[in-house]
Each structure stands twice: as C-alpha cells, then as structure tokens.
Amino acid sequence: xxxxxxxxxxxxxxxxxxxxxxxxxxxxxxxxxxxxxxxxxxxxxxxxxxxxxxxxxxxxxxxxxxxxxxxxxxxxxxxxxxxxxxxxxxxxxxxxxxxxxxxxxxxxxxxxxxxxxxxxxxxxxxxxxxxxxxxxxxxxxxxxxxxxxxxxxxxxxxxxxxxxxxxxxxxxxxxxxxxxxxxxxxxxxxxxxxxxxxxxxxxxxxxxxxxxxxxxxxxxxxxxxxxxxxxxxxxxxxxxxxxxxxxxxxxxxxxxxxxxxxxxxxxxxxxxxxxxxxxxxxxxxxxxxxxxxxxxxxxxxxxxxxxxxxxxxxxxxxxxxxxxxxxxxxxxxx
Ligand code: F6P
Numbered sequence: 001x002x003x004x005x006x007x008x009x010x011x012x013x014x015x016x017x018x019x020x021x022x023x024x025x026x027x028x029x030x031x032x033x034x035x036x037x038x039x040x041x042x043x044x045x046x047x048x049x050x051x052x053x054x055x056x057x058x059x060x061x062x063x064x065x066x067x068x069x070x071x072x073x074x075x076x077x078x079x080x081x082x083x084x085x086x087x088x089x090x091x092x093x094x095x096x097x098x099x100x101x102x103x104x105x106x107x108x109x110x111x112x113x114x115x116x117x118x119x120x121x122x123x124x125x126x127x128x129x130x131x132x133x134x135x136x137x138x139x140x141x142x143x144x145x146x147x148x149x150x151x152x153x154x155x156x157x158x159x160x161x162x163x164x165x166x167x168x169x170x171x172x173x174x175x176x177x178x179x180x181x182x183x184x185x186x187x188x189x190x191x192x193x194x195x196x197x198x199x200x201x202x203x204x205x206x207x208x209x210x211x212x213x214x215x216x217x218x219x220x221x222x223x224x225x226x227x228x229x230x231x232x233x234x235x236x237x238x239x240x241x242x243x244x245x246x247x248x249x250x251x252x253x254x255x256x257x258x259x260x261x262x263x264x265x266x267x268x269x270x271x272x273x274x275x276x277x278x279x280x281x282x283x284x285x286x287x288x289x290x291x292x293x294x295x296x297x298x299x300x301x302x303x304x305x306x307x308x309x310x311x312x313x314x315x316x317x318x319x320x321x322x323x324x325x326x327x328x329x330x331x332x333x334x
Contacts (some may be wrong), residue, residue, distance in 0.1 A: 005035045005122075008052065008097040011069040012043035012076075013109035014127045015257055016142025017110065018265030020071040022103045024060040025273025026126075029255045030056050033281060038097055042072045043104070044079035044111055047088040052095050064266055067145070067259045068251065073104075079111050083303045089119040098122060099280045101273075103141070103198045104303035105129035109288060111300045116286050124276045125288035128269075130257055133177035135307035136199055136299025137290025144264040146173070147183045153252050154188035154221065161219035167209065167245040169222045169232045173256050178225040180256070182315055185223035191323045192220075194235070196227040202235075204250055213245050213323045220245070271296070 005011050009026045011019045017236035023039070030037045039059065041051040063070050081216045092100065099122040102112045112123045127134045132144035150172050161168050170190075174180040178195025185193035191212060194200055205222075224232055234247045240247060261269070268291060275296045287298040 005099050006038070006096045007035050007099045007101060007277065008038045008040050008047075008092060008095070009071070009101045009103070010040035010043050010047060011073045012102055012104035012111065012129065014105065014129060015069050015073050016130050016140070017067040017145035017257070017259055017261035018141035018269040019073075019103050019128045020060075020063040021261060021266045021269035022126050022128060022141055022228065022273040023069065023071060024064050025270040026101050026277055027055050027060045028057050029274045029277040033277065034248070035078045035277070035281070036096075038095055039071050043074040043108070044076035044084070044088060045074040045161055046072075047091060048076065048078055048084055050091040050094065052097075053090060055133065059120065064270070065260055067261060069103075075107065076111070085111070085115050085118060089115065091122065092121065096138065097158045101126065101215045101276050101280065103128040104265040105131065105140070109134075109305050111299045115155055122280060122283070122285045124279050124284060125237060125304065126269075126272045126276050127288060127304070131174050131177055131181065132292070133175065133309060134180040134288065135309045136288055136292070136297060136304045138292055139264075139268060141265055142257075142261070143179065144268075145152075145194075145262045146180055146260060147187065149256050149259050150180060150252055151187045153255065154184060154190070154223070157250055158188070158219060158221060161248075163223060164246065165218050167220040167222070167239070167247045168281065169224055169236055169247065169249045171226055171232045171249070171251040173252070174225045176227040178311060179309075181223050181225035182311060185290055186315060186319055188221060189225065190221045190223040190323070192317070193223040193250050193316060193319055194222060194228050194333070195225045195311065195316075198313075200228065200230060202238055206234055206239060208241050209239060210243065213243055215325045217325075267327040
C-alpha cells in the first residue's frame with residue numbers, strides 16, 4: 001500500500017487564472033487518497049512565516065471558477081537565500097509536511113528545486129503562469145485565459161482604431177517570451193507582431209506600415225511583447241519619423257492576469273493538480289507535471305525553466321501572409 005503523505009500546496013510568483021482549479025484538484029485528490037493536506041498562504045513568504053493551515057475537501061468548494069488564488073501569492077526574496085529556505089523547511093517539519101506541491105512559474109520552481117536539494121523534502125511543480133514560457137508543457141495554466149482577455153481588449157481597441165483611422169501599438173505581458181503576443185496577435189488579426197524571439201527589423205516594419213497606410217487601410221494594430229528590446233514609445237517615435245499615421249500606444253498590463261479562468265485552463269489545472277498528487281504518492285520528485293501532445297509528462301524542474309520553449313515560426317510567417325497588402329491588379333493589355 002502507498003504510504004500516506006502530508007502534502008503542502010502553495011501558489012507562488014505572479015498569479016494566473018486557473019490556479020484555484022489546480023489547488024482544488026490537489027486538495028481533493030490528496031484527501032480522496034487518504035493523505036493530509038495543508039494550504040500555505042502567500043507562497044514562500046507564508047512558508048517562511050509558518051502561515052500554514054490544514055485543509056479539508058470543503059475548504060476548496062466553489063473556487064474552480066475564480067481567478068486569482070485563494071492561497072494568495074508572493075515573490076519572496078528571502079526564499080532566494082539558504083537561511084530563508086531553512087526557515088521554510090523547519091515550518092514544514094513543524095506540521096509534519098513531507099511533500100510540497102508548488103503552482104507557479106520559473107522562479108517558483110527554482111525555489112522548490114533548491115529546497116529539495118538542500119533538505120530531505122519531496123516536491124512537484126504545476127506550471128501556473130500566464131507567460132507559457134515553461135519547457136515540458138504545451139500550455140501553462142493561465143495562458144489561455146490571459147490570451148482571451150488580451151484578445152477582448154484588442155477587439156475593442158480595433159473599434160476605436162478603425163473609427164479614427166489610427167495605428168495602435170498594443171503591449172502585452174509575457175516577460176521575456178512572446179507566446180502571449182503571438183497568440184493574441186494572430187487571434188486579433190494584428191497587422192504586425194513583435195516578439196523577443198525574433199530580432200526586430202525597423203525598416204521592414206516601416207515599409208509594411210507605409211504600404212498599409214497608402215492602401216487606405218482604416219486601422220493597423222501592432223501587438224508588441226513586453227520583452228521586446230525596444231519599448232512601445234521607442235517604436236512609436238521611430239515610426240512617427242517615417243510615416244504620417246496617427247499612432248497611439250496601449251499597455252494592457254495586469255488586466256491580463258485577472259478574471260475567471262477559461263474552460264481550457266480549468267480543465268488543464270484540474271488534470272495537472274490530480275496528476276501532481278498521484279506523482280507525489282508514487283514518490284516522484286523534483287519534477288513538473290505538464291501536458292505535451294495531450295499526454296501527461298513529468299519534466300525535471302531544472303529543465304522546465306532552463307530549456308527554451310520554441311515559438312512555432314510558421315505562425316509568424318502565416319500572420320505576415322494574412323496581413324500582407326494585396327498588390328495592385330495587373331493592367332490587362334488588350
Ligand atoms: O510572470 C507573469 C507576469 O505577469 C509577466 O508577464 C510580467 O512580466 C510579470 O509577471 C509582472 O510581474 P508583477 O506583477 O510582479 O509586476
């Protein structure tokens with residue numbers, strides 16, 4: 001018979017829609033199999049302070065539909081230190097917790113990996129970040145909701161852009177990766193998508209925008225990833241020098257992190273939460289539960305943050321084709 005575990009769960013780093021669904025799945029799966037479950041508040045900050053509470057199946061009732069995280073979250077600088085991690089470990093021991101499930105992104109996984117290296121602990125990660133920048137899973141929990149939220153904003157901006165014949169540069173989140181920009185750009189029919197994975201060619205961009213303007217287009221949208229080396233205002237200034245289009249900048253910001261999770265995120269989070277507990281019970285350690293080609297996959301935590309998740313360049317090429325201005329029809333020689 002599998003040994004019953006004392007499992008702690010926490011959310012860490014930037015919140016992401018679907019984290020609650022993951023917490024619910026961890027707690028309910030864990031209790032179903034006879035384990036004892038603890039919620040740790042405010043990520044590693046709460047772990048260091050001992051803000052730890054035993055949970056029952058009703059502690060997570062009706063949270064599957066909610067954005068944010070009922071456990072709250074934090075970016076802990078103290079947990080970056082060995083002293084901080086030692087305090088955290090002592091608190092885990094105080095509650096008898098032998099396994100930790102961390103829902104978060106790269107920084108959160110680094111913290112968990114360090115903890116496991118330094119102390120006799122078992123740990124499994126669940127990818128929870130809107131950025132979709134973790135290797136070992138096709139999608140992270142929160143990405144789909146963030147894309148849909150940004151898309152909704154882009155659709156609205158398109159209305160006002162068309163009414164005023166304007167060019168909008170819309171900056172989306174993603175830290176150093178361009179996944180959110182790529183998906184929202186394609187979904188929103190953006191004329192240009194600028195992501196850090198592809199060096200920007202300003203002359204090409206200006207030529208494209210100029211062609212769009214001269215063809216009489218009513219509006220144009222550039223979706224810009226926040227991690228692109230040139231910022232929105234810098235790009236605006238460069239374009240303004242070359243073409244006459246009325247240009248506005250819109251930074252979508254934290255709106256992308258909030259809101260009720262989509263069905264996709266709820267289902268992904270539930271599955272990964274369920275699998276994370278089974279993995280803990282099977283004595284898996286130092287790994288992230290992910291979904292690759294519809295198959296649950298366990299990737300070493302270190303690979304999840306250190307390996308680069310590829311951008312499918314065909315999508316960028318496709319977008320250029322879809323946004324390209326039509327050549328003037330050839331005159332028919334009679
Ligand atoms: O990692 C999620 C994310 O929203 C990034 O896209 C963004 O760069 C960062 O977090 C913002 O962090 P904070 O909310 O701490 O400003």
